[in-house]
Amino acid sequence: MAGRGRGAEEGGGTTAGVSERLMFVHATPKETAPVSLPEPRAPAVLLPPGDGAIQPVPPTATIGRIRKQLGRASLPALRRSIGTAAATELDRGIGFLLVPVFLAAGVIYYFSLNTEPDLYRPLAAVALMAVCAAVSRSRHRTHLVFVAAFFCALGFLAAKVETWRMATPMLGSEIQTRLTGRLVTAEAMANGRIRLTIDLISTEHPKLRYAPDRVRLSARRIPPEMIAGSMLTGYAKLLPPTGPVRPDSYDFSFDSYFAGIGGSGFFLGDPKLIAPAEAPFGARVASAVENAREGIADHIRSAIGGSEGEIAAALIVGVRAGIPEAINESMRRTGIYHIISISGLHMALVAGTIMVLLRGTFALFPDFSSRRPVKKYAAAIALASIAAYLVISGIVVAAERSFIMLAVMLVAVLFDRAALTMRNLAISAIAVILVSPHEVVGPSFQMSFAATAALVGAYAGFADYRAGKTTAPPARRSFLGFVSQKLAVGVGGAAITSLIAGSATLLFAIWHFQRVSPLSLLANLAVMPIVSLIVMPFAVLSALAMPFGFDGPFLFVMGKGLTAMIAISAWISERSPVDAVGLISIQSVLLATVALVIATMATTWLRLAAVPFALAALLAIPHVRTPDVLVSEDAHLVAMPIGGGELAINRARSNEFTTDNWKRALKAEDIVPPETFAKDALDIADPVDLPPGSPFYCTGDLCIGRHPSGAIVALAENRGSARPACGFADLIVINDATAYNPCRDPRVLVVTKRQLARDGSAAIFFDPQSATARPTVRYAVDEPYRPWHEQRKYTREARGLPPYQRPEKPAAAPQPTE
Secondary structure, rough: OOOOOOOOOOOOOOOOOOOOOOOOHOOOOOOOOOOOOOOOOOOOOOOOOOOOOOOOOOHHHHHHHHHOOOHHOHHHHHHHHHHOOOOOOOOOHHHHOOHHHHHHHHHHHHHHOOOOOOHHHHHHHHHHHHHHHHHHHOHHHHHHHHHHHHHHHHHHHHHHHHHHOOOOOOOOOOOOEEEEEEEEEEEEEEOOOEEEEEEEEEEEEEOOOOOEEEEEEEOOOOOOOOOOOOEEEEEEEEEOOOOOOOOOOOOOHHHHHHHOOEEEEEEEOOOOOOOOOOOOOOHHHHHHHHHHHHHHHHHHHHHHHHHHHHHHHHHHHOOOOOOOOOOOHHHHOOOOOOOOOOOOOHHHHHHHHHHHHHHHHHHHOOOHHOOOOOHHHHHHHHHHHHHHHHOOOOHHHHHHHHHHHHHHHHHHHHOOOOHHHHHHEEEHHHHHHHHHHHHHHHHHHHHHHHHHHHHHHHHHHHHHHHHOOEEEOOOOHHHHHHHHHHHHHHHHHHHHHHHHHHHHHHHHHHHOOOOOOHHHHHHHHHHHHHHHHHHHHHHHHHHHHHHHHOHHHHHHHHHHHHHHHHHHHHOOOOOOOOOOOOOHHHHHHHHHHHEEEEEEEEEOOOHHHHHHHHHHHHOOOOOOOOOEEEOOOOOOOEEEEEEEOOEEEEEOOHHHHHHHHHHHHOOOOOOEEEEEEEOOOOOOOOHOOOOOOOOEEOOEEEEEEOOOOOOOEEEEOOOOHHHHHHHHHOOOEEEOOOOOOOOOOOOOOEEEEHHHHHHHHHEEEEEOOOOOOOOOOEOOOOOOOOHHHHHHHHOOOOOOOOOOOOOOOOOOOOOOOO
């Protein structure tokens, strides 16, 4: 951002910093006033009084001077100062930097609506704002307001168009059928199963009337010759996409809708290959790329082996399914999981390694390099390399953003232009928002752009601070002193970088994952040198040498670096404190986002306006109430915090993903399974004798537990077993879609499986002020449904029907005997 420049005189022994942002101000040149020197004034002569003593300044003069200063700080003066600073910001190009901010605001508003709007409304809004912006060009402030509204409406329209364009058919209910389809991807998972993504062609026994276009299934094994593009068939159990595991949690239906996945499930047997059929050209190209990815991944796994081979395959070709969950968890706890996700770090290291190798190679031929623009040649080849890396590693939002940013910079090198980094970030954000608006509400987009914007803004601000400052040249040092200084600068820069990026993404990580990494700074300082100097450079060298069969030594060194990274991550993870932090309010995240935008994009004193927003974000963090009970959308699992960091659940075997999410949201450390008794062995004649905070006690078809507040929770398998609990329970959950409320007491909250199937998982809140007040409930899905939740109304449970039972085949008639 800022580099060393020359002093006022050549060899003057001084250095001055130059701010890159101040060099590219698109301000209209103004006529400069002629310079006039002030006329010299005669020195004032102090005439002491008769005794020769100098009289002190009278108090009235001091008061007058203070009044004069206060007059200068009046409201009109403040307005003039704000106007001057705002004009300076506009001259420096902040208007373009705010374009993706307004686009993202329109996208977020669209996805936060409770009902699906018609397409003509955003179209009309975009057209109206465009006309108003064109008409109001003579009024500068009004014109800026309409331009901002135009981009907000454009973001809203982009999100609506993407939703309309995807129109993913979603499976409505659980079903078993024989399917035939074309294999898109096959990923070997750490548990030994294989995850298959399949484009459906047909179904039979039964034939689905509203079959999805693409499904994702798992299988125990597949034929060795099955590759992407192969035709397969098999009998499978298909499940509709699920909703959030709790309100405000990750929505699998939303992700599946925009990924084009209409259902999931598993094969009941092994899928079999069938005769190939003609595929569209696009499908053939995608299959060729996928087969190349899998071939490279298999080669890397065989060359390195173990968990290191799986991580190497993730870094080079983006195949992450085979990484053991224990390693994933240790990297999440230590805050270095971003290394696995291909993003700006990897793209920059690939481009940098390619350019260093090419510039070094060209330097070996001085006659050629002195007559040719070898820097442009290296930039062009680096651009092609990162484009290939983007395709072969899978196109994800973080990689897209990084590719666009680096592509703008490399193209600027080709045309001898300077590229502002914040402007590159804005260009990449605009491209991602317009192409994939749904990514705006996802953690990858938010955390990736937040970290990059914070780093760019921080270092740009430091460059502005150094601009024009004259410093003495560094003193001569010994070799050991020089190396020590460079090492200290490198470690300090890495620490500051990790601190800035971690602070910018902290609230986003808490909102999406309810966890932080207390030792992330230590882990990044220990791991990043290994990744930057060993893992990624040798990954690039292995990719270059792989076509010639000379990649073995490079992969060996890369594997050793990954071994060190895994060991460091595991060691720090074992010593890391509990990282679950519970829930925070969405208001705090929005306020922090506003503060981040102001702090990173402003270049004048207006960046101080970020301080009140940041303080408000911190104050709004605890303004969210933690649920007292959580219920899964299938009514099978109920969790209740009972104090002491313990979470009581009603089943001994539960879904690990769901319970892990609930533990982090409720700040629990341990799971307490239910205590099971034989039928009628548990006396529930007086359940109020249960101590507050007791776990679930189950007998037959009924489980009861008591919340620390004193409220009693009952879980019943049907309406008949729920009826006795009406006399003592505050909350009853019935795992039966055909059941209805058996209680006449309006103070008892009854949640049935049908209600959960329609509205998703539930969060229950007891009234801490009144033990007799009816509990309140909040569901994860609101009606009327948005397009990614439409399938919920067609499930058997949502229609109040019992589970589907396949009709039994009639027994064969006895054959007559002779």
